[in-house]
Amino acid sequence: MAVKIAVIGGTGVYNPDLLDDVREEWVSTPYGDVGLQVGRFQGRQVAFLARHGQQHSVPPHLVNYRANIMALKTLGVKSILATAAVGSLNLDMRPGDLVFCDQFLDFTRGRVQTFFEGGPEGVVHVDMTEPYCPELRAVLARAASNLGLPVHSAGTYVATEGPRFETPAEIRMLRQLGGDLVGMTGVPEVVLAREAEICYANISLVTNYAAGISANRLTHEEVVEAMHVNAARLRSLIAETVALIDPERACLCHRAVSGPVVAGSPK
Ligand code: HPA
Numbered sequence: 001m002a003v004k005i006a007v008i009g010g011t012g013v014y015n016p017d018l019l020d021d022v023r024e025e026w027v028s029t030p031y032g033d034v035g036l037q038v039g040r041f042q043g044r045q046v047a048f049l050a051r052h053g054q055q056h057s058v059p060p061h062l063v064n065y066r067a068n069i070m071a072l073k074t075l076g077v078k079s080i081l082a083t084a085a086v087g088s089l090n091l092d093m094r095p096g097d098l099v100f101c102d103q104f105l106d107f108t109r110g111r112v113q114t115f116f117e118g119g120p121e122g123v124v125h126v127d128m129t130e131p132y133c134p135e136l137r138a139v140l141a142r143a144a145s146n147l148g149l150p151v152h153s154a155g156t157y158v159a160t161e162g163p164r165f166e167t168p169a170e171i172r173m174l175r176q177l178g179g180d181l182v183g184m185t186g187v188p189e190v191v192l193a194r195e196a197e198i199c200y201a202n203i204s205l206v207t208n209y210a211a212g213i214s215a216n217r218l219t220h221e222e223v224v225e226a227m228h229v230n231a232a233r234l235r236s237l238i239a240e241t242v243a244l245i246d247p248e249r250a251c252l253c254h255r256a257v258s259g260p261v262v263a264g265s266p267k
Pocket of ligand 1: 085086087088160165166182183184207208209210211218223
């Protein structure tokens with residue numbers, strides 16, 4: 001049975017414990033080999049990929065984003081639910097809150113953001129009006145509502161290069177620019193998923209207020225601990241969402257590159 005749904009587990013989400021009959025798979029891609037797990041959930045085949053590796057051994061700036069997304073594409077994945085531990089710049093988005101981002105600001109540096117490097121692949125300028133799949137975000141909102149989970153159904157994710165945390169001055173700037181949340185891995189993952197015409201949704205879990213907003217100095221341990229405390233809620237949200245995903249996609253993500261998407265057509 002084809003694998004149509006994948007979960008990318010970020011910091012603190014390292015194993016696919018909602019899946020049955022889990023098997024390890026290695027998928028070869030032109031960008032490198034990717035190890036992941038495939039299992040069964042409510043009659044569906046679901047892939048689980050630990051973004052930082054099982055032992056959190058790959059830092060954000062060294063994640064092989066192209067290999068990861070291409071491996072999921074190779075398996076036939078059409079929808080990705082990607083978890084992210086994030087700091088908050090927005091006082092209404094508190095530690096422990098869940099946010100389904102709808103926009104991003106990119107402050108990464110030097111990460112390859114495309115599969116299309118000229119030559120045989122050609123050149124592609126992919127549309128980013130709706131970087132996160134609106135249909136998957138709606139499914140997430142429905143799943144959260146079914147479970148009675150309070151969530152923020154929109155937010156602007158700021159991607160920083162890392163692996164260091166931000167300075168308070170950077171956080172003040174990012175806040176003024178309209179950022180709500182800050183993390184180190186959301187870009188280029190979302191961009192590559194779009195180029196691969198895979199629906200992609202972000203599930204951000206706020207682990208801390210960002211530097212200068214929080215009274216404390218930030219540590220990675222604090223982020224991991226906050227994810228740990230909230231793991232059960234995140235897991236039930238993912239399970240409910242996977243059960244609700246419609247394999248027939250009505251959104252435009254599946255033709256983000258191949259088109260035709262009519263310019264200026266109404267939403
Ligand atoms: N900054 C960047 N990445 C993060 C943070 C943060 O404050 N918290 C969790 N991931």
